[in-house]
Amino acid sequence: MRTRPIDMPTPPSRKKLLLGGLLLGGLLAGGWAAWPWLQPAPQHAVVLNTRQPIAEFKLDSTLGHPLSLSQLGEHYTLFYFGYTTCPDICPTTLADLSQAQKLLGEQAQKLQMVFVTVDPERDTVERLRDYLAYFGPGWIGLAGPPAVTANVASQFGVVYQKQPARGSATEYLIDHSSVIVLLDPQHRPLLLFPYGVSGEQIADDLAAAMR
Amino acid sequence: MSVSSSQPAPSHREVSSPPAHETWGHRRLIGLWLALLAIPLLAVGLFAVLQPVQVLPRIGLAPGFLWSDLNGQTFSSELLRGKLVIYNFTSVTCTAPCLDGSATMQQLQDRIATLDTGGLPVTLVTVLLDGTESDPALLRAYAARWKADPERWQFVTAPADSLKQGVGGGFGLYYTATAAGEVTFAPLTVLVDGNGILRAQYKRTLPDLAFVERDLGLIAAEVRNSSGASGLVYEAAHLFACYASY
Numbered sequence: 001m002r003t004r005p006i007d008m009p010t011p012p013s014r015k016k017l018l019l020g021g022l023l024l025g026g027l028l029a030g031g032w033a034a035w036p037w038l039q040p041a042p043q044h045a046v047v048l049n050t051r052q053p054i055a056e057f058k059l060d061s062t063l064g065h066p067l068s069l070s071q072l073g074e075h076y077t078l079f080y081f082g083y084t085t086c087p088d089i090c091p092t093t094l095a096d097l098s099q100a101q102k103l104l105g106e107q108a109q110k111l112q113m114v115f116v117t118v119d120p121e122r123d124t125v126e127r128l129r130d131y132l133a134y135f136g137p138g139w140i141g142l143a144g145p146p147a148v149t150a151n152v153a154s155q156f157g158v159v160y161q162k163q164p165a166r167g168s169a170t171e172y173l174i175d176h177s178s179v180i181v182l183l184d185p186q187h188r189p190l191l192l193f194p195y196g197v198s199g200e201q202i203a204d205d206l207a208a209a210m211r
Numbered sequence: 212m213s214v215s216s217s218q219p220a221p222s223h224r225e226v227s228s229p230p231a232h233e234t235w236g237h238r239r240l241i242g243l244w245l246a247l248l249a250i251p252l253l254a255v256g257l258f259a260v261l262q263p264v265q266v267l268p269r270i271g272l273a274p275g276f277l278w279s280d281l282n283g284q285t286f287s288s289e290l291l292r293g294k295l296v297i298y299n300f301t302s303v304t305c306t307a308p309c310l311d312g313s314a315t316m317q318q319l320q321d322r323i324a325t326l327d328t329g330g331l332p333v334t335l336v337t338v339l340l341d342g343t344e345s346d347p348a349l350l351r352a353y354a355a356r357w358k359a360d361p362e363r364w365q366f367v368t369a370p371a372d373s374l375k376q377g378v379g380g381g382f383g384l385y386y387t388a389t390a391a392g393e394v395t396f397a398p399l400t401v402l403v404d405g406n407g408i409l410r411a412q413y414k415r416t417l418p419d420l421a422f423v424e425r426d427l428g429l430i431a432a433e434v435r436n437s438s439g440a441s442g443l444v445y446e447a448a449h450l451f452a453c454y455a456s457y
Binding site: 050054055 | 249276
């Protein structure tokens with residue numbers, strides 16, 4: 001057998017350490033950069049992912065005190081604009097969102113759901129609280145003066161308008177945008193769910209977005 | 212403390228050496244692994260540097276508004292979902308040195324007819340900052356000067372408070388109006404995509420039509436490639452801020 005003398009193992013040279021460090025750093029950077037690609041993309045929502053956050057606002061809340069956007073903390077926040085005498089779209093959407101919240105399981109702890117009334121003349125905070133109780137415990141209701149409400153809604157791209165409803169017990173209805181907007185913890189619009197997306201579909205996309 | 216030893220530690224020892232071809236094979240295997248790891252890193256690095264795909268930033272949500280056209284019909288931002296929209300803001304009182312963007316809009320009206328946007332409709336909207344408090348005949352006369360095709364180009368306005376909220380708060384254009392009705396503003400043209408996301412703002416001067424056309428094309432390409440693997444590439448372009456420059 002051929003034998004030869006070899007040196008005792010010596011500590012790796014600085015050059016090797018540097019190379020190893022660079023490689024590890026590169027791997028970490030690559031992993032960080034590639035991580036969003038590895039996430040399943042939302043299938044049913046429109047990706048907004050905008051740079052500008054929603055501007056700060058403060059409205060009366062069902063928590064019993066005025067609430068500002070920043071006080072919602074570092075949750076993902078789902079905003080829906082509607083009103084309590086809304087005959088069809090609002091209760092259907094709220095039921096879908098509550099179902100989505102249940103389907104999310106523990107992940108729902110990262111999520112806060114917020115309902116903003118576009119009918120502040122009739123929807124008091126008490127009325128909002130009673131209404132939202134039908135859809136589970138996870139909701140915060142917000143109401144404010146008409147001008148402030150319009151300003152907040154506009155920031156979310158939401159519009160609404162009174163429509164007289166002759167012969168209706170509610171006197172008037174309100175035509176309104178029926179979109180659901182998810183804000184990330186920095187209050188930047190992240191996803192937009194159009195009307196008609198089911199609770200399961202919303203849950204799937206929320207789970208992917210909040211991972 | 213010094214330690215002495217009667218048996219000096221051997222500086223060398225005799226071991227059996229692996230065959231040369233095994234060592235070479237080991238090195239090749241390690242080299243192969245490193246190369247495999249380096250490929251995605253290199254690809255990510257090259258993507259970030261070379262920017263093979265360019266996109267427009269997703270600046271923010273465009274404001275929702277409920278304004279009216281010059282015939283008093285409601286004109287809502289909801290009507291514009293699914294369309295690429297170019298907004299400009301002006302006043303009937305805008306004469307030199309005020310920069311009136313309506314001439315640019317008129318040129319755009321002609322050019323978008325032949326522009327390939329992948330079937331995405333393009334709508335031009337001129338917001339008259341004079342407001343509904345102004346004489347409607349004056350507003351209509353101003354719009355008539357530009358020979359707008361109502362299928363492509365709309366003139367809209369609103370009560371002063373609603374305009375201030377939408378234009379000032381939403382589009383970020385500060386303007387002032389005197390009691391005599393003279394409006395002072397800086398030129399602003401804005402491009403909003405079909406999802407209601409603000410994608411480009413051409414500020415302070417009238418936009419270069421070539422840039423506007425390029426930006427419409429970039430959005431059209433992004434929409435066309437929004438699904439599957441190409442969708443991931445476009446998301447990566449957003450991630451690495453591969454933004455078109457001006």
